[in-house]
Amino acid sequence: MKNISLIIGREYRERVFKKSFLITTIMMPLLMILLGAAPTLIMEFVDSEMRNIWVVDESGVVAPQLHSDEEITFTVKEGDLASVLVASSQDEDNFGVLHIGKNIVTDPNAAHLYTTSSSSLVLEESIANQIEKVIETERLKAYNIENLDEILKDVKAEVHLATTRTDQGDDKASSTAVSSLIGMLLGFILYFFLAIYGSMVMQSVIDEKSSRILEVMVSTVKPFEMLMGKVLGVALVAATQVAVWGALIVLFSAVIIPAILPENILQGVQQVQAGGDIGTLAMQQDVSPEMLTAMSSLLDTGHIALMLGAVLLFFVGGFLLYASLYAAVGASVDQAQDAQQLTIPITIPIIAAFVVIMLIMKDPNSPIVFWCSMIPFTSPIVMVARIPSGIPVWEIIVSLVMLYATFVISMWGAAKIYKVGIFMHGSKPTFKDIWRWLRNG
Amino acid sequence: MNIITASHITKRYSVHTALDDVSVEIPRGSVYGLLGPNGAGKTTLIRTITRILLPDEGEICFDGRPIKQSDIYRIGYMPEERGLYRKMKVGDQALFLARLKGMSRHDALVALKEWFERFGISEWWNKRVDDLSKGMAQKVQFIVTVLHKPELLIFDEPFSGFDPINANILKEEILRLRNEGATVIFSTHNMSSVEEICDHITLINKSKNILSGKVDDIRRAHGGNIFSVQYKGESSLLTERVGAICEILESEPSNTSLSTLKVHIPRNEDIRSVVATINDTVELHQFAETIPSMNDIFIQAVRS
Numbered sequence: 093m094k095n096i097s098l099i100i101g102r103e104y105r106e107r108v109f110k111k112s113f114l115i116t117t118i119m120m121p122l123l124m125i126l127l128g129a130a131p132t133l134i135m136e137f138v139d140s141e142m143r144n145i146w147v148v149d150e151s152g153v154v155a156p157q158l159h160s161d162e163e164i165t166f167t168v169k170e171g172d173l174a175s176v177l178v179a180s181s182q183d184e185d186n187f188g189v190l191h192i193g194k195n196i197v198t199d200p201n202a203a204h205l206y207t208t209s210s211s212s213l214v215l216e217e218s219i220a221n222q223i224e225k226v227i228e229t230e231r232l233k234a235y236n237i238e239n240l241d242e243i244l245k246d247v248k249a250e251v252h253l254a255t256t257r258t259d260q261g262d263d264k265a266s267s268t269a270v271s272s273l274i275g276m277l278l279g280f281i282l283y284f285f286l287a288i289y290g291s292m293v294m295q296s297v298i299d300e301k302s303s304r305i306l307e308v309m310v311s312t313v314k315p316f317e318m319l320m321g322k323v324l325g326v327a328l329v330a331a332t333q334v335a336v337w338g339a340l341i342v343l344f345s346a347v348i349i350p351a352i353l354p355e356n357i358l359q360g361v362q363q364v365q366a367g368g369d370i371g372t373l374a375m376q377q378d379v380s381p382e383m384l385t386a387m388s389s390l391l392d393t394g395h396i397a398l399m400l401g402a403v404l405l406f407f408v409g410g411f412l413l414y415a416s417l418y419a420a421v422g423a424s425v426d427q428a429q430d431a432q433q434l435t436i437p438i439t440i441p442i443i444a445a446f447v448v449i450m451l452i453m454k455d456p457n458s459p460i461v462f463w464c465s466m467i468p469f470t471s472p473i474v475m476v477a478r479i480p481s482g483i484p485v486w487e488i489i490v491s492l493v494m495l496y497a498t499f500v501i502s503m504w505g506a507a508k509i510y511k512v513g514i515f516m517h518g519s520k521p522t523f524k525d526i527w528r529w530l531r532n533g
Numbered sequence: 534m535n536i537i538t539a540s541h542i543t544k545r546y547s548v549h550t551a552l553d554d555v556s557v558e559i560p561r562g563s564v565y566g567l568l569g570p571n572g573a574g575k576t577t578l579i580r581t582i583t584r585i586l587l588p589d590e591g592e593i594c595f596d597g598r599p600i601k602q603s604d605i606y607r608i609g610y611m612p613e614e615r616g617l618y619r620k621m622k623v624g625d626q627a628l629f630l631a632r633l634k635g636m637s638r639h640d641a642l643v644a645l646k647e648w649f650e651r652f653g654i655s656e657w658w659n660k661r662v663d664d665l666s667k668g669m670a671q672k673v674q675f676i677v678t679v680l681h682k683p684e685l686l687i688f689d690e691p692f693s694g695f696d697p698i699n700a701n702i703l704k705e706e707i708l709r710l711r712n713e714g715a716t717v718i719f720s721t722h723n724m725s726s727v728e729e730i731c732d733h734i735t736l737i738n739k740s741k742n743i744l745s746g747k748v749d750d751i752r753r754a755h756g757g758n759i760f761s762v763q764y765k766g767e768s769s770l771l772t773e774r775v776g777a778i779c780e781i782l783e784s785e786p787s788n789t790s791l792s793t794l795k796v797h798i799p800r801n802e803d804i805r806s807v808v809a810t811i812n813d814t815v816e817l818h819q820f821a822e823t824i825p826s827m828n829d830i831f832i833q834a835v836r837s
Contacts, residue, residue, distance in 0.1 A: 095633060102629055106621070304616030308674075311583045311610040312633045515585075528547065 095313045096321045103296075103325025108332060117333050121340055143187040143215065145205075148176050150194040154203075157226045164218065166190070177206060187211075190219065197230045271480040272453050278403055279449035279477030285407065286472065287442055289330045290414040293323060294431060297422030297510075306514050315511045320503075323415045330411055331404070338400045345396055402488060403476050409495040410472025413502055414438065420506035420526075423513035430520045445473035456481035466491050468498035505530055534597070536561040536685055536716045537582060542591035544577055551577040552588070553740040559718060559733070564711050566731035566748075567720040568827075570835055573737045575720040576613060579689055582718070583610045595685075606635045609683035613690040613720075615674045617662045624658035627677050634681040641680070648676045652702075668699055675703065679710060686710060688719040692726060704730060724828040734827075738835050752824045755833070759823045760804075762794040766815030774814050778802055791818055 107113055142162070146169045149155035158166045169176045173191050180186045186208065193202025203223055205211065232240060300306045309318055350358060421434045448464045455461065456478050465475040471491045479488070512529035513521070521529075537559040544552040552574045559565045567575045580586040582593060584605055593600045595607075618626055624645070631641035649655045652672050662670060671694060679686060691707070692700045708730060711717055721727060727734060727748065734751065736744035744751065759782065764771065768786035771794065775781065779802055783795035798807055811817050825833075 098629065098632055102621075106618075299619070300616075303619055304612065304614035305618055306616065307585070307612040307614065308610075308616050308630065308677075309633070310585050311608070311612070312605055312630075532547070 095317045096324070099313070099318060099321025100325040100328065103322055104328050107326070107329045113329070113333075117336050121337060144185055145187055145219075146176060146180055146189045147192065148173050148189060149192040151192055151196045153230055154192045154196060154223055154226050157229075158222055164215065180206075181208065192223070196223070197227055197234075200224075200227055271482065272456065274399075275452055275456070275477040275480040276449060278480065279446075279452070279473050282403070282407060282410065282473045282476050283442060283446050283449075285330060285334075286410055286414050287439070289326060289411055290418040290438070291435075293326050293415040294418035294422035294435070295428060296322065296326070297419050298425060298428055298431065301423065301514055302426055310514070315514065316507045319416075319419055319507055319510050323412060323419060323503075326415060327408060327411050331408060334404060334407060338397075338404070341400070342397055399479055402479055405492060406472045406476050406495070409492060409499060413468060413472075413495065413499040414442070416499065416503040416506040420509040420513070423510040424516070424521045424526055424529075426517055426520075434521075434523070434526075441469035442473070445470035448474050449477040452477050452481070456483070462487075466494065468495045471495055534561050535559055535594075536596060537718075538594040538597070539578070539582065540592055540594075542578065542581055542588045542593070544574075544581060544586060544588050550740050552581070554591075555737065555740070555742045556591075557735045557742065557745060559716060561716050562711065562714065563732045564707065564717045564730050565719070566727045566734040567718060567737065568722075568724075568727065568734055568831060569720075569737035571722075574740045575737055576689055578737065579610070579687055579718070579720060583608055583687060606681065607683050608685045608687060609634075609678040609681065610687045611674055611678040611689065611691065613693070615671055615694070617670055617674060619661070619663040621662060622658070623660050623662060623665070623673055626662060627673065627680070630677045631680050636681050644680050644682075645676070648680060652676065667694055668696060671695060671699070675706070679706075682715075684715060686715050686717045688717070690721055691719050692721060692723050700726075724826065724831060727827045736831065736834055744830075744834050748827070751830065752827070755825050755830045756822060757825075758798045758800065760796055760798060760807075761819070761821055761823050762796065762811060762817070763791045763819040764794070764811065764815040764817050765791060768792050768794075768815075771811065771814045774810055775807065778810065779807060795823070 142165065144165050144167065147155050147158065147166050148169055148171070155166070155168045160166050169179075169189075173189070176189055180189050188205055188207035188211070191204045191206065193199065193204075196202045200223075203220075205216065205219065229244075232244075237243065300309070306318070313321075417438050418435070421431050421438070424434060425431045445464060448461060448470065451458060451461055452474075461474060461478065464470040465478050465487070472495065475488065475491050509526055509529050512532070513526075535558045537557070539558075540556045542552050542555045543550065555574070555578060557578070567578065569575050577586065581588045582600075584600065584602065595601075595604045621629070627645050628638065628641050631645065632638060636644070646655070649658065654669070654672060657665065657669065657673070662673070665673070675691075678688075686707075688707070691703060695703055704726065707717055707719075731748050733747055734745070735742055746754075768784060772781055772784055775794070775796060779799060780797040781794065782797055783793070785794075786792045796807070798804060808817075808820055811820070
């Protein structure tokens, strides 16, 4: 035991007290936030330019109903198209001329935009939309329906489907969009962690083997202690990173979001958490119901902490399972290039799990998703992605038990391969060789 | 008293037998050489003694009783392929390895400081191993091998990779440790070092122990009564007279300096009468028995 703890200590210090660990631990969340905010930021910078468009309307119907907004200003011009075009080309500030034909209501193709520089899809779409609406109203008017304006206003509706889980005791409002998004995100994180930290273990075994320190080590330490110490040491490093991030997320949801959220949403959220009805609260506070559910689940610190706890258990189990397999491969080869072929059977389930979590969006309880969240090799990734959708506790427990049982078996096998493999130098082993080591080890 | 008694050790791998019924007895306080061509099984024998490998058959006794896991703390082992963690600092690494050998942090620090000063490498303490040259790393490796004052030291090819100056330092250190009471086993191809520092040897070839014993006894036993003579005088007359009583192996007459003659004296012939014959015929300058070098014995034993 003393030896294992010495080895764990070395593996842990070796990695955690390195600059790169500090940097990735701090930079990753920042990068995530930046990536999340990127589309909004980009939209902010694009299309902020104001465009002046002169309108020559021969029908006399469209021009009065065109709305100027923060991007386009319409100015109605009298006179024929040719003279307006000439005038427009002399005015540098002018973006172009919109010509509406006389029979625009019956002939929707009679609209034409002349521009002095390249126009954009967004701009054209917005103009076309406005014209379409005008034509629609004009055509409706042609049917001579009484009180048309009121009727039109009256039939407009916007539906928000509020969903409530009734199988979990405290009928909590849930947002399927938010939970499946969180699930996907967690699944991705687990996927990257298993792949990255798993191959970190493999690389470190290969390094020890090629630097020949292993023979010095195994003359005092049993190979099993070496293997166990390494796997647990790296697991501890990964757990440290996850714990730091977990703490950041909890901090974020408990302190930072409430601080920056507008007052009305915050009040709404508090009332939702106190058991209020989302639909009515959204009306009262004048915010969108989607926003309210999303925020209330993000701000439920207790729920998040519980979820992270389950994630950590799956993460550690999955890591131990994959790390033992990666270590066995590392012990079998002399250099990283030789490992590629041998890692294929390990990477296949990881990638399969990655594909399956895409299906969770569609249905978190479909048979393939369910079974993949039970089978130990895919369960760490798939189950973690399912958890935010709210699934029965027994499923989580069964899956965890199977995962840890498989880890014990794989560790036992890996130790046998490791014991033989670390003294094998020279030619690249085949699966047949490894199978023989496993039987004889 | 033997510190290690290995009896009838057999170790098989899937395709070949690395050790076939090998027995060795290593006396306490000796410097014991394991000789043999590449692939003969020396490293496998060492690995069974250090319990890295368990033999398929046979038994290893340490201090007269079967070896057990805790005995490895009394052994210091430096493998042929030297290895250190490349990215660790020298001092941290030495401390880590010393603690794995059961030393306390404090004892290890004190002992390390002493050794680093002895080798004049104290300023390397905070260097990373991959900044050291190969020879420097070997010194560090040597220190961590002997640091915990093991009773039994095992070096696999200790002189490979050392320049002559450092090889000499190493040789002196090995003898010094022997004088302090340690038993030293080392495997080597370097036959001159065997003659210089080994008391006992075992020659392993093709997985078998083909020759064991004290170095002096072995050389004498392989001597075969060959003598070399240096003289001044009539060489044809001498070869004629001496040739009558023993076998002439080599004759190099010289007019300017001493002539030499190499003879094999049969067991039944009295050496004194041969000397008398030579003395009567020519002016005798030297008469000496030729003891074969370990190199000759090695080659002869492996070939036969």
